[in-house]
Amino acid sequence: MSLTTKEPELRREAPAPAEPAGPPDRPARLWQRLRRDRALLFLMVPGLVYFAVFHYGALFGNVIAFKDYVPFIGVVDSPWVGFENFQVLFEDPSFWAAAANTVGLSFLQIVFFFPLPLALALLLHSVVQGRTRKFVQSVVYLPHFISWVIVVALFYQVIGGDGLVNGLLGGGDHLIDVVGNPAGFEPLMVAELIWKDCGWGTIIFLAALHNVDEGLYESAALDGAGPWRRFWHVTLPSIRPVVILLLILRLGEILTVGFEQIMLQRDQFGPDVAEVIDTYVYFNAVEGGHWGVSAAAALFKGVIAGILVYLANKIAHRMGEQGVYR
Amino acid sequence: MSDLVETREAQAEPVDEPARTPGRRTARKAGSERPAWKEKPRAITQVAKGAVLLLTVAMVLIPFWVVLATSLAPGQQIIDSGGWALWPESWTLDSYSKVLSSEVTTRALMVSVGVTVTGTLFSLVCTVMLAYALARPGVVGGKPVMLVILFTFLFPPGFIPTYLVLDTLGLIDTYWSLFLPVTVNVFNLVVVRGFFQGIPEELYEAARLDGAGELRTLLTIVLPLSKAVIAVVGLFYAVGYWNDFFRGVMYINDTSMFPLQTVLRGYVSRGEGLASEMSVEGTVTQAPQAMKMAVVMIATIPILCVYPFIQRYFTKGVLTGAIKS
Known part of the structure; x- marks a missing residue:
């Protein structure tokens, strides 16, 4: 067990011997260093086995995208079909509908969710009393730790057909007709996301606001700038790099819109409005039995998403070097 | 990269x-x-x-x-x-006593507690060991290993490949499938490693001069200094295990092995009733909706109990990173 995981490290280390770092008393020979670090290498084993099996090993599972996978026969013995699964996938209108729903919902989230944590953070930051602020922060961070199953249960209990709000408004008439109404799907998804993660999202903005040099405000005030001008000319420019950074990172994840949240509610709203790429993969595989096509869809999404995240990180890093430098 | x-x-x-x-x-x-x-x-x-x-x-x-x-x-x-x-x-408290006397809920509760405790301990052990080894300067293979681990950030395995791995290992329909696929979280690993790297090198040096090996240094010097960071990382793991319903849906077919959140998903998302289960016992005296809400509360209370402790350790450093994960 331990031998098999140490082996690749030997090979991995071998081509890069010319590393200048490290204490001067470090033994130069590779086998000497292996011997010296054997306790550390032993400590790495369980974690590395995990990454080898469930990350790199799992990548091999993607071969079923090129196979006619039948669970009964197994991965190895299922016949190869080339790109047939991708052909089926790209000719499936429900896949493109799911992709359109995904991107549409992502944009709604960016437009309606993204600015709210920033607004709340600005508000919290401007509240002087430390204790009030601390209390509000404790309350608004809490929903982040509540599971999606419970968030959905809470929402339905409050605004569902038989929920509190309809009951208070007269009951029975379903005055607020959101749950199960296809037109209500996208607003409800965004509202749930706001409830769950708006408070949590303030943390990074609050940290950025906390780091703004107090001296800038002071000199602006001494030069006669009022609260609004200080906000426009000191606060906003100071946190702009963070905002742009987060926006770019979010754009990199445009194909990801909360799989658990939507999976829980897809049945009530129907696949026409509530199918996104991730739920398409799940329902098509597990309930439809089309494992190969689903794996093809997941692989297609994974590759595009990986490239987007990578590009977003690249761009963010480049912007970060200019923007965060103070 | x-x-x-x-x-x-x-x-x-x-x-x-x-x-x-x-x-x-x-x-x-x-x-x-x-x-x-x-x-x-x-x-x-x-x-x-x-x-x-x-x-x-x-x-x-x-x-x-x-x-x-x-x-x-x-x-x-x-x-x-x-x-x-x-x-x-x-x-x-009728709803609670009804719900807690039903076998479905109590068993699911026990599964959830068991998976959360076992998973958290296992995750912590693996994370701390790996983080410690990767935090020591100049360890053989440290840099490439870190790169290989961070690379998984870009291509997280989907649930179909993970299902196939579990299937190959014969772990479908076992409790292992509820925590093994997420043993080490890269963000938590980076946080713990960062903390270990922040401990003054003199302490490691002193331990070495006193003849302590790496394992002994980790257990007697480093761990006692790292209680706070290990507590917060452990709580993050625990909340993750407790809150997960999807692994139960995906990797478990036997409904009697479902964790609480997966059972709750049946009530919430699929409209599965508690009523039938109760009428078998012939005791329909409490409204089904009240009992569902009792299950929701039972699944929420542990989070509410743990939350103040997580909050105590909220600091800028841990959290700016948390957002990124």
């Missing part, structure tokens, strides 16, 4: 801050007093701000209250209102 590594490492740097928390707190308190150059805020602005904050807090807390009130209300009230209560006419 190396850009990514540097960004992550930079984020992990300020993690040694829990130790400094008292100092920071007083600093913030001093800063919260209004400096001389700042105008006294107008009363109307203050009122408006207060109203918005009050509204925000109410929006967060009201759903919890409605669920709690519904779960504590008597059956007749819930049936009359159609399924909700804002204030119970009389306070009763």
Whole structure:
């Protein structure tokens, strides 16, 4: 067990011997260093086995995208079909509908969710009393730790057909007709996301606001700038790099819109409005039995998403070097 | 790729801050007093701000209250209102005793507790060991291994490949499938490693001169210094295990092995009733909706109990990174 995981490290280390770092008393020979670090290498084993099996090993599972996978026969013995699964996938209108729903919902989230944590953070930051602020922060961070199953249960209990709000408004008439109404799907998804993660999202903005040099405000005030001008000319420019950074990172994840949240509610709203790429993969595989096509869809999404995240990180890093430098 | 590594490492740097928390707190308190150059805020602005904050807090807390009130209300009230209560006419624990006497809920509760405890311990052991080894300067293979681990950030395995791995290992329909696929979280690993790197090198040196091996150094020197960071990472793992319903849906077919959140998903998302289960026992005296809300509360209470402890360790360093994950 331990031998098999140490082996690749030997090979991995071998081509890069010319590393200048490290204490001067470090033994130069590779086998000497292996011997010296054997306790550390032993400590790495369980974690590395995990990454080898469930990350790199799992990548091999993607071969079923090129196979006619039948669970009964197994991965190895299922016949190869080339790109047939991708052909089926790209000719499936429900896949493109799911992709359109995904991107549409992502944009709604960016437009309606993204600015709210920033607004709340600005508000919290401007509240002087430390204790009030601390209390509000404790309350608004809490929903982040509540599971999606419970968030959905809470929402339905409050605004569902038989929920509190309809009951208070007269009951029975379903005055607020959101749950199960296809037109209500996208607003409800965004509202749930706001409830769950708006408070949590303030943390990074609050940290950025906390780091703004107090001296800038002071000199602006001494030069006669009022609260609004200080906000426009000191606060906003100071946190702009963070905002742009987060926006770019979010754009990199445009194909990801909360799989658990939507999976829980897809049945009530129907696949026409509530199918996104991730739920398409799940329902098509597990309930439809089309494992190969689903794996093809997941692989297609994974590759595009990986490239987007990578590009977003690249761009963010480049912007970060200019923007965060103070 | 190396850009990514540097960004992550930079984020992990300020993690040694829990130790400094008292100092920071007083600093913030001093800063919260209004400096001389700042105008006294107008009363109307203050009122408006207060109203918005009050509204925000109410929006967060009201759903919890409605669920709690519904779960504590008597059956007749819930049936009359159609399924909700804002204030119970009389306070009763009937729903809870009914739910906790049903085998489905109690078994699911035990599965959830078992998976959360086992998974958290296993994750912590693996994470701490790996983080310690990767934190020592100049360890053989340290840099490439870190790169290989960070690379998984870009291509997280989907649930189909993970299912196939579990299937190959014969772990489908076992409790292992509920925690093994997420043993080490890269973000948690980076946080712990960053903390270990922040411990002064002299301490490691002293331990080595005293003849302590790496394992002994980890157990007797490093771990006692790292209680705070290990507590917070452990709580993050525990919350993750407790809250997960999807692994139960995906990797478990035997409904008697479902964790609580997966059972709850049946009630919430698929409209599966508790009523049938109760009528078998011939005791339908409590409204089904009240009992569902009791299950929701049972699944929420552990999080509410643990939350103040997580919050105690909220510091800038841990959290700026948390957002990224």
